[in-house]
Each structure stands twice: as C-alpha cells, then as structure tokens.
Amino acid sequence: MKNRKLANKLDQLLEIHQFKDYSPNGLQIEGNESITKIITGVTASQALIDIAIAKKADAILVHHGFFWNGEAQQIVGMKYKRIKALIENGINLYAYHLPLDAHPQLGNNAQLAQRLDIIDRRPLEPWDKRSLGRVGKFEQAISVDDLSKRIALQLGRTPLHIAGGHKEIKTIAWCTGGGQDYINIAAEQGIDAFISGEISERTVHVAKEMGIEYYAAGHHATERYGIKALGEWIAEECDINVEFVDVDNPV
CATH class of the missing domain: 3.40.1390.30 (NIF3 (NGG1p interacting factor 3)-like)
Structure with missing residues (x-):
C-alpha cells in the first residue's frame, strides 16, 4: 500500500x-x-x-x-x-x-475496558462528544483487592492503589495514560473507583477526601492495546505484515 x-x-x-x-x-x-x-x-x-x-x-x-x-x-x-x-x-x-x-472499538480506553470486563460503557462527560473519560460497571461487584489482582493479571503490572473507603466496587470510571485528573469528575458522580495510567501527588488527596478508589496502572501498560488493535485492523483490512513490539517501560 x-x-x-x-x-x-x-x-x-x-x-x-x-x-x-x-x-x-x-x-x-x-x-x-x-x-x-x-x-x-x-x-x-x-x-x-x-x-x-x-x-x-x-x-x-x-x-x-x-x-x-x-x-x-x-x-x-x-x-x-x-x-x-x-x-x-x-x-x-x-x-x-x-x-x-477515544476510538470506540480500537481505542486505548475501549481496549482496557474489554480486558477488565467492564460493561455498559459510556462517556464520563456525556455533554462532550470528544470526552476521553469513560464510565461503566462490573456485572458483579468486585472487592478492591480483587480489582488490583485483575489489573495486574491483564496488564502484567501491579497497580498502585489509593484507598477511598470502599470494600467493593460496582461502578468504575477510567482514562488511560495521563488521564488521572478525570478522577474529580468521577468522584462528583459518586462512582466507586477510577483507573488511569499515572498518578500525581494531588490525586492521592482527591481519592481519600472524595471517597473514590484510585488505581494507577501505568501509562505504558494502559496504552499498549489500542495501538496493537489498530495494527491488527491494518493487517486484516490492508493485507500488510504488521508486528507489535512492546518496548518495556515500567512507568
């Protein structure tokens, strides 16, 4: 091509x-x-x-x-x-x-949700068509520790968990990479937990004071799968040899 x-x-x-x-x-x-x-x-x-x-x-x-x-x-x-x-x-x-x-099928947020079995996915900011934040739920409530284990299993990286006072999680919001500041919008909506890639000093206080579980799962780790899915789409649609290479990054 x-x-x-x-x-x-x-x-x-x-x-x-x-x-x-x-x-x-x-x-x-x-x-x-x-x-x-x-x-x-x-x-x-x-x-x-x-x-x-x-x-x-x-x-x-x-x-x-x-x-x-x-x-x-x-x-x-x-x-x-x-x-x-x-x-x-x-x-x-x-x-x-x-x-x-943002892509609804191939995007980083969509791919992360698939791996974590998040259902009923929708924009965290319904008034903004280009909102990167997403919200959904688990079919059954999951303990805060079990969500850490699920993230570690799917992403190959143990997340940093900041406790917000919940024992179980039913509703979940997320934004991959550097989207940690969406936590404020999620907390204001009463969502149980939020996942992103990175964590800032201020994010710890937001999680504790606004009562929302926060999981920093790694910028690189949360954004592997969109580009991988896009490459697979190209290979199928365009008949091109495509190979995904995961250059290790602990952040």
Whole structure:
C-alpha cells in the first residue's frame, strides 16, 4: 500500500479532524512510498526505531510520536538521532494520540475496558462528544483487592492503589495514560473507583477526601492495546505484515 493512502485511511478511521491535540496526528515523517511491513508500538523511541530498522520495516505506527506542543523546536540531540535514523532507512512514522485514545472499538480506553470486563460503557462527560473519560460497571461487584489482582493479571503490572473507603466496587470510571485528573469528575458522580495510567501527588488527596478508589496502572501498560488493535485492523483490512513490539517501560 502507498504510504499516503494508508495515512488517509487511518485519518478517516480515527476521525482526526475531531480533535485538538498536543501533537500532529497521522503521517509525521515520510519514508518509502510503498509499505509492506509495519512495526507498531506505544512510543517512537530509539529502541523501537532500531528494532524497525533490524526488521526492515517500511513504517512505524505509534501512539506517542514526535513534535509535541511546548517542546524545543530544534532538531538536535535525541530528536535528531531518531529522525535521522528514520529518514536514512526510508521508514514512515505514523502517530495517533487522542484519536486513538477515544476510538470506540480500537481505542486505548475501549481496549482496557474489554480486558477488565467492564460493561455498559459510556462517556464520563456525556455533554462532550470528544470526552476521553469513560464510565461503566462490573456485572458483579468486585472487592478492591480483587480489582488490583485483575489489573495486574491483564496488564502484567501491579497497580498502585489509593484507598477511598470502599470494600467493593460496582461502578468504575477510567482514562488511560495521563488521564488521572478525570478522577474529580468521577468522584462528583459518586462512582466507586477510577483507573488511569499515572498518578500525581494531588490525586492521592482527591481519592481519600472524595471517597473514590484510585488505581494507577501505568501509562505504558494502559496504552499498549489500542495501538496493537489498530495494527491488527491494518493487517486484516490492508493485507500488510504488521508486528507489535512492546518496548518495556515500567512507568
């Protein structure tokens, strides 16, 4: 498939025009025109780029790409080495940030919910069509400790649990990655627990004072599965060789 044709297909699938994001979505670095092999991963790190080069990939598809708002604009140091490696090896770089978080089937939030058996899923902010926060419930109430065990089993990482005073959890809200501040909206709605990737100092106080269980399950760990699902969709729809590579990250 041609590189720009693939970009257009993904842009439409993920409806990137609907989002005001912190970095450009879509084709960020142009490489070979023809794509036959894609490496997918969470972040366009040097480690992932090196693996793509070794595997002779034509493209890398990630959730966290380049050119973030507020970062230095100069292409020097680490940024230079990464971009130089991509260009010299003709590797296209595609990145989808908020649009991949939000997609109702392939997105990070949707994929996390599937793994944790969360049902009756809906937006945490029903007044905002682009709300990244989600809310749902478990078919049967689950103890706070059993939810920690379920997260650890599904994500391969034991979450940090901040107790909010519940013994059991029926309703659950979540937002993968750095979405911990949605905890305030969840607590105001009387939801039992909230899951995100990261935790800030303030989040501990919110959980304790507003009476909501909080689980920090890892930014990387909660955002593996959207990009993996998107890659599997490409392999099936476009008949392209796609391989997911999980570069370890403890955060």
